[in-house]
Amino acid sequence: MRDEQREICREDREECLEALYRMETQGRTASLADLMAEPDLSQRPVADTLTDLALERKIRLENEIVSLTPQGRHTGQRVFERHELAERLLRSLGLREASAHEEACRAEHLEDEGAVRAACCRLGRLGAMLDEGVIRLCDADNGEYRVVLLSAGRFQRRRLEDMGVGPGAVVRVERRHRHGPITVEAHGARLALGRGVAAKILVAPVTQCASHPAPSA
Amino acid sequence: MSHPPVTPSPLLPAGTPPQAKAGAEPTLVLVGNANVGKSVLFNALTGMNQTIGNWPGKTVELANGTFLFQGRHLRVVDLPGIYSLSTYSQEELVAREFLATGLGDVVIDVLDSTVLERNLYLALQLRELETPAVLALNLTDIAAKQGLDIDTELIAAEMGVPVVKTTAAAGKGLELLVETALAHAGKQPAPAPRYGREVEEAVARVQGLLATATLPATVTGMPPRFVALKLLERDPEMERLLAGFPEVVAEAQSIAAELEAVHGHEAAGIIAAERYAVAGRIAAAAVHRSSTGRASGAERLDSLLLHRVLGWTALVLVMFAMFALIFQVGGWAAGLLDGAFAALEEAFYGLGLSQVWANFLWQGLIQGVLAGISVALPYLVPFYVILSVLENSGYLARMAFLTDTIMHRLGLHGKAFIPIFLGYGCSVPAVLGTRIMERDRDRLIAGILATLVPCSARTVVILGLVGAFVGFWPAVSLYLLDLLIVFLAGRLLNRHLPGENVGLIMEMPRLRNPGLRLSLKQTWFRLKDFAAFAFPIIVAGSFLLFVLEWLGWLQPIAAFLAPFTQTVLGLPPVTVIVLVFGVLRKELALIMLAALLGTTEFGLVLSAQQMYVFALIVLLYVPCISTIAVFRREFGTRMAVLVSAGEVALALALGATVNWVWRLAGMIVG
Ligand SMILES: Nc1nc2c(ncn2[C@@H]2O[C@H](COP(=O)(O)OP(=O)(O)O)[C@@H](O)[C@H]2O)c(=O)[nH]1
Numbered sequence: 008m009r010d011e012q013r014e015i016c017r018e019d020r021e022e023c024l025e026a027l028y029r030m031e032t033q034g035r036t037a038s039l040a041d042l043m044a045e046p047d048l049s050q051r052p053v054a055d056t057l058t059d060l061a062l063e064r065k066i067r068l069e070n071e072i073v074s075l076t077p078q079g080r081h082t083g084q085r086v087f088e089r090h091e092l093a094e095r096l097l098r099s100l101g102l103r104e105a106s107a108h109e110e111a112c113r114a115e116h117l118e119d120e121g122a123v124r125a126a127c128c129r130l131g132r133l134g135a136m137l138d139e140g141v142i143r144l145c146d147a148d149n150g151e152y153r154v155v156l157l158s159a160g161r162f163q164r165r166r167l168e169d170m171g172v173g174p175g176a177v178v179r180v181e182r183r184h185r186h187g188p189i190t191v192e193a194h195g196a197r198l199a200l201g202r203g204v205a206a207k208i209l210v211a212p213v214t215q216c217a218s219h220p221a222p223s224a
Numbered sequence: 225m226s227h228p229p230v231t232p233s234p235l236l237p238a239g240t241p242p243q244a245k246a247g248a249e250p251t252l253v254l255v256g257n258a259n260v261g262k263s264v265l266f267n268a269l270t271g272m273n274q275t276i277g278n279w280p281g282k283t284v285e286l287a288n289g290t291f292l293f294q295g296r297h298l299r300v301v302d303l304p305g306i307y308s309l310s311t312y313s314q315e316e317l318v319a320r321e322f323l324a325t326g327l328g329d330v331v332i333d334v335l336d337s338t339v340l341e342r343n344l345y346l347a348l349q350l351r352e353l354e355t356p357a358v359l360a361l362n363l364t365d366i367a368a369k370q371g372l373d374i375d376t377e378l379i380a381a382e383m384g385v386p387v388v389k390t391t392a393a394a395g396k397g398l399e400l401l402v403e404t405a406l407a408h409a410g411k412q413p414a415p416a417p418r419y420g421r422e423v424e425e426a427v428a429r430v431q432g433l434l435a436t437a438t439l440p441a442t443v444t445g446m447p448p449r450f451v452a453l454k455l456l457e458r459d460p461e462m463e464r465l466l467a468g469f470p471e472v473v474a475e476a477q478s479i480a481a482e483l484e485a486v487h488g489h490e491a492a493g494i495i496a497a498e499r500y501a502v503a504g505r506i507a508a509a510a511v512h513r514s515s516t517g518r519a520s521g522a523e524r525l526d527s528l529l530l531h532r533v534l535g536w537t538a539l540v541l542v543m544f545a546m547f548a549l550i551f552q553v554g555g556w557a558a559g560l561l562d563g564a565f566a567a568l569e570e571a572f573y574g575l576g577l578s579q580v581w582a583n584f585l586w587q588g589l590i591q592g593v594l595a596g597i598s599v600a601l602p603y604l605v606p607f608y609v610i611l612s613v614l615e616n617s618g619y620l621a622r623m624a625f626l627t628d629t630i631m632h633r634l635g636l637h638g639k640a641f642i643p644i645f646l647g648y649g650c651s652v653p654a655v656l657g658t659r660i661m662e663r664d665r666d667r668l669i670a671g672i673l674a675t676l677v678p679c680s681a682r683t684v685v686i687l688g689l690v691g692a693f694v695g696f697w698p699a700v701s702l703y704l705l706d707l708l709i710v711f712l713a714g715r716l717l718n719r720h721l722p723g724e725n726v727g728l729i730m731e732m733p734r735l736r737n738p739g740l741r742l743s744l745k746q747t748w749f750r751l752k753d754f755a756a757f758a759f760p761i762i763v764a765g766s767f768l769l770f771v772l773e774w775l776g777w778l779q780p781i782a783a784f785l786a787p788f789t790q791t792v793l794g795l796p797p798v799t800v801i802v803l804v805f806g807v808l809r810k811e812l813a814l815i816m817l818a819a820l821l822g823t824t825e826f827g828l829v830l831s832a833q834q835m836y837v838f839a840l841i842v843l844l845y846v847p848c849i850s851t852i853a854v855f856r857r858e859f860g861t862r863m864a865v866l867v868s869a870g871e872v873a874l875a876l877a878l879g880a881t882v883n884w885v886w887r888l889a890g891m892i893v894g
């Protein structure tokens with residue numbers, strides 16, 4: 008459950024994929040802790056970024072190990088090559104590669120073990136859900152779904168819960184605009200949800216809801 | 225402006241003499257989701273005895289009214305439409321402050337009978353406050369049309385408060401509603417419905433915790449169960465009220481954490497789900513569908529309006545019609561008013577006052593008022609009427625839905641489309657229109673962007689100067705440049721203002737007949753409100769300018785700034801005076817420029833470069849004084865000053881850049 012904070016931006020995603028690609032070419036496997044220790048990813052919301060990437064099917068989560076899907080590998084490679092080019096340019100201008108600052112971040116990040124463990128646990132849960140057919144509401148076809156998890160910031164989460172789209176609620180997708188907002192019916196009322204909002208609502212088709220019990224009433 | 229028809233309140237028996245006030249008048253408080261017919265109910269009760277005002281320090285509209293009922297004076301307050309009593313938007317915060325501090329005697333919760341389950345969610349939260357309340361099941365006519373049969377007694381028994389069916393639009397059931405409300409005012413209602421065992425256990429534990437501490441008076445006035453629920457939800461406002469009791473808050477949080485460990489969700493989410501479970505149970509038991517409704521005409525129309533292609537076509541047509549209406553009607557009325565004011569001026573100078581006094585009174589005071597009137601009336605009246613119609617018919621929500629993707633690129637969501645689009649007409653309604661958004665952050669971004677869009681007055685300058693004397697494409701390039709600036713400003717503000725971009729989460733109200741009478745009435749009261757806050761600023765501004773001119777300070781200022789104007793911007797020194805006066809009314813800028821340059825053939829005295837730079841500066845520098853006044857009112861003095869200064873700086877910097885780039889290009893080419 009993450010608090011009100013900045014959105015995951017494209018750079019976060021790209022840096023993450025690049026790091027994964029780099030580690031893959033070096034023959035290393037990557038766990039969440041490994042990724043958090045990467046200097047490029049210090050100060051970035053790694054766990055949340057991985058959540059987003061997993062939902063976009065750019066990465067796979069298996070037993071705490073993060074690996075790239077073909078789609079993710081493609082992006083990672085592209086970003087990696089772009090960075091290499093930039094780095095070569097910078098080096099030819101006489102700039103040093105790693106700064107002391109980055110080293111500092113690295114040390115700082117590894118201290119917070121509890122946070123790493125909590126994030127690992129969350130990602131593990133997410134991995135299991137994805138295996139069981141949980142999708143983002145924005146990817147859902149018309150039909151009925153049960154909300155499993157809101158991966159949104161605090162304000163958005165409260166708002167969605169108040170409007171009746173909290174975990175456990177059943178929503179019916181009525182209308183979808185490609186790359187745009189959707190309309191759903193929840194508790195008898197019709198709501199419009201922006202695409203970004205719908206991307207943060209994880210749902211399971213209603214027939215499969217048995218494996219994800221709602222908060223008991 | 226024609227006065228809207230004055231309708232006598234249906235509850236006011238004709239000829240009842242207003243009685244002397246005996247003690248304080250009982251206050252009814254209207255609460256409910258958006259679009260449930262609260263305003264209609266409020267207007268039916270109060271007739272013309274009402275004022276629209278702001279909650280102190282907040283840009284939340286509160287309507288206040290009085291009426292006579294069976295010989296008693298009653299007061300009604302219409303709170304903003306809300307979906308919850310959490311405190312994540314200003315509306316919710318204001319509503320909760322009002323209700324929790326016991327400012328009313330009895331709450332009338334207005335519910336949409338056709339969406340009972342969702343509406344009961346808020347009703348359950350009101351019950352947590354344990355104030356005397358009545359539920360008004362409104363829109364019963366539509367529910368009946370949909371074949372819904374609602375058992376009000378069952379709802380009353382479950383919720384612990386009386387329930388009355390109403391059709392506010394037809395004035396039905398209101399008498400019974402007010403009678404019931406008065407009968408229950410000040411009386412302790414039955415206990416509120418309970419939630420699941422685990423939640424109630426946690427609540428009981430927190431309540432026990434609260435009983436051990438001596439809490440501040442702001443909290444002891446609220447029911448302990450309500451305080452406990454809010455603490456479990458980690459409600460920021462409640463935690464703020466209890467900031468002096470960190471142990472209590474921490475202990476409540478650990479109880480919440482236990483609850484969370486069992487369910488795997490946040491306590492706030494669990495409690496919300498509990499409320500929906502109760503609401504769902506009550507609605508399922510109380511509502512019977514006697515006939516399954518077919519897709520109605522409204523639904524078919526809705527599919528069309530939300531369609532990817534047809535919907536957009538309709539949107540463009542509606543926008544075009546709206547624009548045409550506002551500016552046709554507005555331009556026509558402004559022309560009439562200007563004619564009338566010219567006649568008035570002549571008559572005034574014919575009064576035989578001494579020249580100095582006549583000038584002082586007319587130019588210093590009266591002209592400012594008249595300028596205010598000729599901006600406000602012609603454009604604001606159609607704007608308010610149309611906005612109100614769009615809002616009440618439910619079309620506004622469809623517009624927001626369609627434009628959400630575009631606005632998302634600016635870091636905003638669909639609802640921001642309306643104010644920014646209105647900015648092309650006039651910045652004043654555009655800034656006022658930002659109210660349709662919930663969050664301050666979104667309001668501010670949309671407000672700033674709306675002032676950066678060229679309003680019709682600035683369009684006059686662009687077309688009259690650049691379009692007429694430089695060419696069509698240079699004029700178009702100014703618009704494109706402006707779009708780019710709006711886009712960049714949107715991205716920049718979105719990145720640097722604190723808070724996240726929440727995205728669109730909006731109820732789609734049913735499409736319905738908007739009812740023009742209500743819109744006219746709302747327009748009238750909003751105009752009164754506008755006059756009260758904008759006129760003093762407009763008059764003060766024009767008075768200041770008059771004094772400057774009268775003291776003969778304008779020419780020296782222009783001369784003093786001449787080096788800057790000439791070298792940096794490449795403009796003749798007199799343009800400074802035009803720009804200063806342009807703050808008052810931008811549509812006068814061209815006329816003044818002509819007067820100061822001594823010709824309307826601008827092409828003879830100004831180079832293409834000068835005209836382009838001048839138009840660019842007019843396009844971007846501070847919005848006019850009326851806009852500054854509404855901006856100040858919506859976003860505070862500090863923001864108004866900051867944004868005005870920022871826009872002046874932006875305009876001058878861009879003007880200088882264009883000037884120098886043009887010059888350099890000229891040197892290279894020449
Ligand atoms: N059919 C019908 N329409 C109603 C009734 N009450 C309100 N309306 C319409 O519902 C719309 C929204 O009402 P309004 O008072 O603006 O809602 P508010 O947002 O709760 O203040 C308006 O178009 C009204 O004309 C009613 O009892 N029956």
